[in-house]
Amino acid sequence: MSSVTNISRRGFLDGIFSAGAFVLAAQVLPKNAWGQTEEYAGKAAGALFHPSIYLGIEPDGTVYIVTHRSEMGTGIRTTLPLVAADELEADWKRVRVEQGIGDKNYGDQNTDGSKSIRGFFTAFRQAGASARVMLTSAAATQWNVPASECKAQLHQIIHTASGRRLGYGELVAAAAKLPVPKPETLQFKPKSGWRYIGDHAPNPQQIVDLADICTGKAIYGMDVKRDGMLYASIEHPPVMGGKVRSLDDKAALQVKGVRQTMTIDTFTPPYAFQPLGGVAVIADNTWSAFQGRKQLKIEWDDGPNAAYDSDQYKQYLLDTAKKPGKVVRNLGDVDAAFASGAKVIDASYYVPLLAHATMEPPVAVAEYRDGKVTAWAPTQNPQAVQDTVAKAMNLKPEDVTCHVSLLGGGFGRKSKPDYVAEAALISKKTGKPVKVVWSREDDIRFDYYHAVSGMYHKAAIGSNGMPTAWLQRSVFPSISAMNDASSVYGFDVEYGMGLNDLPYDIPNHRAENGAAQTHIRIGWFRSVANIYHVFSAQSFADELAHAAGRDPLEYQLALLGSGKVLDLKSQGVTNYWNYGEDYQRYPFDTKRLRRVLEIAGEKSGWGKRKPGNGWGIGIAAARSFTSYVASVVEVEVDSNGRIRIPHVYQVADAGLVVNPERARAQFEGAAVMGASLALSGEISVADGRVRQSNFHDFPVARINQAPRQTDVHIVESDELPGGVGEPGVPPIAPAFANAVFAAIGKRIRELPFSKQKLV
């Protein structure tokens, strides 16, 4: 997928690297992949061309690696460069990581879907290996020995027989003149030789931003400042699609520090990534902008979504899930099995709207000048920034430059750049650089929410309490409505997250999707539709186990059977999404799901203590983002219904894991996020207006509520890399609910737990 090119000899490099630098570019790279530090941006502006840069070595030996993925806490900004550095045998102390700007030539830059390693592991490896081969060849030529007698080791090429050594910097001039080896000829280092990556790395490295974060020096979008910058805060229409009917801004303009106001047009449907509209207050500092906003007097034309009420909508979803819907997978004949007189068990489940609540609310700086926009934003998707800003301002995407800061959390929210377009529009109006700051209230009330969903499961029970038929229905406002306002059904991406890939070995199975209108912005949230599909299916599996009088883990394994690759195509799933991956390369293999369940049982001491009397343990498992995860949650419920989570066990088979330390951190965090949404996550709506506004009424887990200890076990594997950012979330809520049932006999079918009477 990538080819590496030597671009060292081209004269246009003068402005960027020094004249003698050795620079390799890979095909997936942009023409102007400059790092965004001032020093480099300045040099780039003076260059004739903007060549692709992936990996470059200066004559002083400094290695520069450009990373084009966004850092929101997964460590990807460090992990991908480590792949190239390892293959290059670079000394990490002499490597500098540069953050790439938004550019289509990079290929996909949308840092979501847990796909950065899946998508770019090979490209970074090839870049590193190519440079290593060329440096080796340059040294061998200088010594007049065969390259096979030389090896690369920590920034040096060594002639093994004579002990002669040349540093990478000394070889740059000669290496730059050599042809790039063809990808198929590249010999990658054996796994045993990996220095920085993998399970057994002798020199694992910490994230490059660690010291800056711990000393307050790290720069997030919130921290960007430009000379002469103004600050803006926006009163958005309280109902999605609403418009300003009348505005009285006299009092706002009296507030000290307030300079002006600006009405921003409401989007034309579909809402996509467009600004919501509203009235911006523009001031000399953030505080004045906030204060001015409080003085605005606005009458709104709410539009049709003012009738949206989440209680009524919930009832609609649950009712609709009991009726036939669009069939998205079918095996055998569930209706015949249900009509056969077998015992039938059924249950409805519900998961409400959720807000991302990234610790850094949406924020962006933009500077409009002479028909061009430069933006600095905490964004997961800098190319979407280019497209969205360009569309909002009638520019071309290439007239928009997007610098990517660190993100104070993303979780999917910051893939949508509506807030960057707001900053650009206000900058054009004011003629100055502008920072748009969303308050926490703005963030909670105007999110792209995780979809609410109503689900229904029904099973016919045969011998040993095992199901002979399983019907699964899901009804939810689809993310596809973001780009098609008339959309009422889900699409392959949502179906492929737990609706059309139930992994159990059952002769009759059908999955259906009911229709639902969308009245509020819906978007993807860490692990997306898996959250509700896995919650319902894994809760239902536990219910069936208890109905059969069988141990839930043993029952799960029995449901999976001996394990096999799912043949979804023959069951009407013609376009299985498979997280964007080819099914031959990334099949759904239920043997791997069995294995994580078995390991989770061992690690958690499953079955050693009898649940009950306020103590319980629950299990759930799912494949998502091509990784297989089993979660065990241990709970204590006291006589007042207060819940503690002493222990969580996360077992993940994510194929080859490049950075196990950061992967473990992701699974620890996923346990907290999963527990948080199960305990207290709920956005509700009345008269089209979101009721919640801040952390007092949209609580997220705190240190005393989060799992006290999460043990993560990563299965050692040579399978292709899978995702790690999201797959740890889906099994947590059902494992948690199953644990509560084990502890006190109360089945929780609706989230959050805080709305249920437990005792």
Place this chain on the structure above:
Amino acid sequence: MIKLTINGRPQTFDGDPAMPLLWYLRDDLGLTGTKFGCGAGLCGACTVMRNGEAVRSCSITMKDLAGKRVTTIEGLSPNGTHPLQKAWMQANVPQCGYCQAGQIMQAAALLRKKPKPTDQDIDSAMEGNICRCGTYQRIRAAIKAAAKEVA
């Protein structure tokens, strides 16, 4: 005119006395290590020390700071060598990192009062500081490690 000390340096402020300290630090002084998270004292991202006590800078106004000493993450130690900062790095606590300055400042105030905090002490002191990435168990471990080093 309000006189105060920030990270050991005397400062004078003659703006709106109702402005929260947070915006003075961030917008006026460029001390952006202190973060805006909720504006309502609910998340702890903006935590700094006032005369050695942890406070939410989003909810303390400038008029409450006359003659006070304020310490921010930038002033906690000369080179990031406070035992908590070292422990935070050792334990690889941060994920996105946005809340961590507030977490560290809150923990620093805790250790001033209780050099040997129990789990209960840590819960009580730290429950006001949200980490949406979910780094809590590492925060707890890092506080304990730092406490050991100080002792």
